[in-house]
Amino acid sequence: xxxxxxxxxxxxxxxxxxxxxxxxxxxxxLNLHSIDQSHHKPSLPELVIWPIKEExxxxxxxxxxxxxxPVTAWGAGTSLEGNSIPVDKxxxxxFSMMNRxxxxxxxxxxADVQPGVIYQDLNHxxxxxxxxxxxxxxxxxxxxxxxxxxxxxxxxIRYGSTRENVLRLKVVLANGQIIELGKNTQKTxxxxxxxxxxxxxxxxxxIVVEATVRLRGIPEHFSACLVSFKDIYSAxxxxxxxxxxxxxxxxxxxxxxxxxxxxxxxxxxxLKHLHTLIIEFQGSSKEALKDSVDMCEQICKDLGYKEFIFxxxxxDYKRIIDARHLLGESMRKYHPGRVHTVTDVxxxxxxxxxxxxxxxxxxxxxxxxxxxxxxAGEGNLHLAFMVKEEDSEEWHLVDEIKDKVTDMAIKxxxxxxxxxxxxxxxxxxxxxxxxxxxxxxKKIKELFDPHGILNxxxxxx
Amino acid sequence: xxxxxxxxxxxxxxxxxxxxxxxxxxxxxLNLHSIDQSHHKPSLPELVIWPIKEExxxxxxxxxxxxxxPVTAWGAGTSLEGNSIPVDKxxxxxFSMMNRxxxxxxxxxxADVQPGVIYQDLNHxxxxxxxxxxxxxxxxxxxxxxxxxxxxxxxxIRYGSTRENVLRLKVVLANGQIIELGKNTQKTxxxxxxxxxxxxxxxxxxIVVEATVRLRGIPEHFSACLVSFKDIYSAxxxxxxxxxxxxxxxxxxxxxxxxxxxxxxxxxxxLKHLHTLIIEFQGSSKEALKDSVDMCEQICKDLGYKEFIFxxxxxDYKRIIDARHLLGESMRKYHPGRVHTVTDVxxxxxxxxxxxxxxxxxxxxxxxxxxxxxxAGEGNLHLAFMVKEEDSEEWHLVDEIKDKVTDMAIKxxxxxxxxxxxxxxxxxxxxxxxxxxxxxxKKIKELFDPHGILNxxxxxx
Numbered sequence: 001x002x003x004x005x006x007x008x009x010x011x012x013x014x015x016x017x018x019x020x021x022x023x024x025x026x027x028x029x030l031n032l033h034s035i036d037q038s039h040h041k042p043s044l045p046e047l048v049i050w051p052i053k054e055e056x057x058x059x060x061x062x063x064x065x066x067x068x069x070p071v072t073a074w075g076a077g078t079s080l081e082g083n084s085i086p087v088d089k090x091x092x093x094x095f096s097m098m099n100r101x102x103x104x105x106x107x108x109x110x111a112d113v114q115p116g117v118i119y120q121d122l123n124h125x126x127x128x129x130x131x132x133x134x135x136x137x138x139x140x141x142x143x144x145x146x147x148x149x150x151x152x153x154x155x156x157i158r159y160g161s162t163r164e165n166v167l168r169l170k171v172v173l174a175n176g177q178i179i180e181l182g183k184n185t186q187k188t189x190x191x192x193x194x195x196x197x198x199x200x201x202x203x204x205x206x207i208v209v210e211a212t213v214r215l216r217g218i219p220e221h222f223s224a225c226l227v228s229f230k231d232i233y234s235a236x237x238x239x240x241x242x243x244x245x246x247x248x249x250x251x252x253x254x255x256x257x258x259x260x261x262x263x264x265x266x267x268x269x270x271l272k273h274l275h276t277l278i279i280e281f282q283g284s285s286k287e288a289l290k291d292s293v294d295m296c297e298q299i300c301k302d303l304g305y306k307e308f309i310f311x312x313x314x315x316d317y318k319r320i321i322d323a324r325h326l327l328g329e330s331m332r333k334y335h336p337g338r339v340h341t342v343t344d345v346x347x348x349x350x351x352x353x354x355x356x357x358x359x360x361x362x363x364x365x366x367x368x369x370x371x372x373x374x375x376a377g378e379g380n381l382h383l384a385f386m387v388k389e390e391d392s393e394e395w396h397l398v399d400e401i402k403d404k405v406t407d408m409a410i411k412x413x414x415x416x417x418x419x420x421x422x423x424x425x426x427x428x429x430x431x432x433x434x435x436x437x438x439x440x441x442k443k444i445k446e447l448f449d450p451h452g453i454l455n456x457x458x459x460x461x
Numbered sequence: 462x463x464x465x466x467x468x469x470x471x472x473x474x475x476x477x478x479x480x481x482x483x484x485x486x487x488x489x490x491l492n493l494h495s496i497d498q499s500h501h502k503p504s505l506p507e508l509v510i511w512p513i514k515e516e517x518x519x520x521x522x523x524x525x526x527x528x529x530x531p532v533t534a535w536g537a538g539t540s541l542e543g544n545s546i547p548v549d550k551x552x553x554x555x556f557s558m559m560n561r562x563x564x565x566x567x568x569x570x571x572a573d574v575q576p577g578v579i580y581q582d583l584n585h586x587x588x589x590x591x592x593x594x595x596x597x598x599x600x601x602x603x604x605x606x607x608x609x610x611x612x613x614x615x616x617x618i619r620y621g622s623t624r625e626n627v628l629r630l631k632v633v634l635a636n637g638q639i640i641e642l643g644k645n646t647q648k649t650x651x652x653x654x655x656x657x658x659x660x661x662x663x664x665x666x667x668i669v670v671e672a673t674v675r676l677r678g679i680p681e682h683f684s685a686c687l688v689s690f691k692d693i694y695s696a697x698x699x700x701x702x703x704x705x706x707x708x709x710x711x712x713x714x715x716x717x718x719x720x721x722x723x724x725x726x727x728x729x730x731x732l733k734h735l736h737t738l739i740i741e742f743q744g745s746s747k748e749a750l751k752d753s754v755d756m757c758e759q760i761c762k763d764l765g766y767k768e769f770i771f772x773x774x775x776x777d778y779k780r781i782i783d784a785r786h787l788l789g790e791s792m793r794k795y796h797p798g799r800v801h802t803v804t805d806v807x808x809x810x811x812x813x814x815x816x817x818x819x820x821x822x823x824x825x826x827x828x829x830x831x832x833x834x835x836x837a838g839e840g841n842l843h844l845a846f847m848v849k850e851e852d853s854e855e856w857h858l859v860d861e862i863k864d865k866v867t868d869m870a871i872k873x874x875x876x877x878x879x880x881x882x883x884x885x886x887x888x889x890x891x892x893x894x895x896x897x898x899x900x901x902x903k904k905i906k907e908l909f910d911p912h913g914i915l916n917x918x919x920x921x922x
Binding site: 105106107108109110130149150151152156157160161163164177178179180181183184185186187188189190191192193194196197199200201205216217240243244246248283285287288291346347348349350378379380413414415416417418419420421422426429430433434435436437438440441443444445447448459 | 567
């Protein structure tokens with residue numbers, strides 16, 4: 001498919017759809033929309049547009065579709081695999097001005113939001129109602145972006161990913177048509193599940209202009225623990241045993257000792273410099289929580305923990321979780337002049353210790369700073385590196401290690417991405433992971449976007 | 462599309478794929494596969510085949526696709542909207558011989574099963590491991606059939622529908638190709654979610670030959686309550702208030718006083734002849750459960766309950782749940798000579814009382830026995846009638862009421878089917894419910910099944 005460069009005529013046409021002051025060709029705006037939080041190669045769009053209405057999105061897509069102009073949706077730019085980089089240039093639609101919480105329906109545990117709403121802002125607004133939207137990727141992500149990548153984070157172990165927390169979408173298709181997917185009900189068996197098909201499709205099938213999200217009640221009681229181990233393999237075995245025991249934590253994170261060093265220094269924490277699990281239980285009574293914590297301690301003891309801290313206060317726990325969320329940024333501060341790159345894979349929980357051991361062996365003796373962490377309770381591993389930007393040898397080694405870890409994850413029955421999405425970085429694993437079903441994904445792409453204008457260069461190898 | 466009648470030549474070809482003794486044209490076998498548990502018009506297939514291997518399914522589909530022969534998959538025949546009736550004749554593939562539990566992976570909370578496995582049989586096998594597969598539609602349904610209809614039942618309020626409890630599928634497409642969808646991981650953001658697209662597609666996109674299902678731990682403690690009310694509107698308001706309070710029951714069923722009459726007589730229960738809620742809480746401690754039950758009682762008291770029974774013993778509770786599961790059969794026994802028909806809709810929980818009231822008004826003064834019940838905690842209403850088979854006036858009235866209730870559910874932001882699927886009976890509501898997105902569902906059907914051989918006459922109007 002040959003894409004067309006944007007002309008003066010195109011811009012004049014678009015100015016009939018969108019106010020002039022919400023269209024920019026300014027280099028600083030193009031720059032701001034050329035790269036997400038990943039290490040992938042930046043690419044400047046030709047035009048940035050800030051829509052405020054679905055009709056504008058529809059008008060722009062209809063026009064772009066006829067003229068073969070690529071259109072990439074932009075949430076908050078916090079993706080980690082180049083998911084929103086406009087690699088084929090064209091238009092970037094920045095949804096930061098469509099950031100209205102349209103309606104909170106407490107009585108149905110639902111909220112209608114525009115895609116530009118930052119999920120923390122929604123939760124901030126909800127907290128006085130005792131409700132929250134569970135997916136919690138950490139970065140200040142937009143809900144539109146979370147839907148695109150099926151984001152999850154530290155609470156998905158209990159509440160599921162974004163896919164399980166969205167009930168209804170309004171999307172604009174490549175041809176400009178606006179359709180609704182899903183229902184405002186907790187269950188439905190009516191027709192094909194187009195809703196889930198679009199969630200996680202990274203803006204390649206259509207662009208979300210409105211979403212109904214599912215809210216949950218904030219549980220009354222919580223209990224947080226920190227457990228430290230001398231070797232990371234034992235820590236990862238504890239993860240498996242905790243899950244196997246059916247303890248159902250709402251958060252079960254792993255951070256290797258390198259991560260701990262960073263959060264101690266940068267975030268002012270004072271944790272033992274060992275491999276650490278962060279574990280949180282929630283419930284409606286303190287007694288129930290005590291049982292879980294006791295059982296959890298017993299498991300960790302049998303595996304030879306060095307320290308088990310429980311009954312962490314809410315404020316202290318918040319500082320730990322905030323530090324966990326800021327891990328990527330803190331690594332950058334800890335290693336000035338180096339570039340952050342991270343990979344994200346997931347395996348069945350019983351294979352998690354094996355994967356951790358494999359990642360540790362590969363990174364143990366290298367000179368590049370490497371960090372092992374992740375949403376361990378779901379078998380979700382993150383492996384981050386801080387690389388010298390101009391050092392091609394370092395990049396080569398890092399790519400090799402990431403390749404090996406991803407291959408191993410797939411070999412263990414896992415997936416090349418648990419939550420960051422495919423974007424640019426994981427395209428090369430799609431064939432290995434999906435085999436013949438990749439062909440059918442392509443067919444679906446062709447069906448909804450025959451001219452290939454929506455976020456080209458993503459997902460497919 | 463003109464379907465072809467099955468010829469002697471076709472049968473000879475199929476005999477090369479499947480042993481003779483697993484192919485039947487016998488009238489009693491055709492009869493057995495002409496109707497599910499619904500009131501829809503039976504239709505005889507021309508041929509019934511019992512495959513035992515995926516290669517056989519693949520071979521048959523490939524051949525049928527080339528010859529334009531309809532193929533309808535058959536699980537246990539327990540569907541309620543004609544979902545598995547071979548309306549265009551052709552071949553029925555009966556999966557009752559592909560009923561092997563291939564592997565239980567306790568450590569990953571997963572099991573690999575063939576589609577013919579009856580879910581109760583899986584749960585029976587699992588109970589000594591402290592695990593279970595949560596979707597619980599009641600009838601002795603096959604897991605393949607549950608996947609086809611995205612079945613749910615009394616526990617989906619806590620654990621989700623079948624869609625949320627299947628991780629991976631192996632399916633045979635219309636052209637005979639075998640593909641795998643999903644992963645054995647709890648989360649993935651890798652590519653399009655074809656897995657959920659196929660779940661609930663009622664065998665119209667492909668036929669499941671293997672599934673990896675998600676298992677959960679059986680919670681240690683439970684507490685079951687029965688609450689009775691004089692008017693059903695108050696009972697339904699209690700449902701809403703219990704959900705609104707964030708109490709998170711694992712079961713919240715409503716049965717009107719007519720249902721109670723039936724289960725008392727047919728199942729030997731001795732419940733108060735009033736409108737009744739069945740409520741179950743589960744947890745890891747008795748204290749936590751007590752809190753929930755207390756709060757629940759307070760809510761029901763404020764709404765003027767007549768009786769609140771709690772602390773029901775496990776055996777007694779099992780008898781109640783069994784009776785709830787057998788409700789359809791019991792109605793048949795209670796009204797010999799009449800035909801059972803049921804509709805299934807769901808609305809946002811805050812609109813449930815309104816829907817209940819509407820259904821009650823429509824059925825109050827009619828002479829046809831009518832029953833209001835359902836998975837109330839999810840806003841899921843069932844409305845059943847026992848109709849004189851030959852009485853066209855009765856059928857007319859029943860159809861009219863079902864129409865009105867379904868229209869009202871859609872008007873209240875709901876869906877024409879919460880869990881029974883579209884089948885034949887709900888096709889006429891698809892346009893109203895889905896609007897323009899129905900067109901895209903059709904396009905997806907054409908993509909995967911261009912000759913329209915898979916379960917024709919279903920889902921689409």
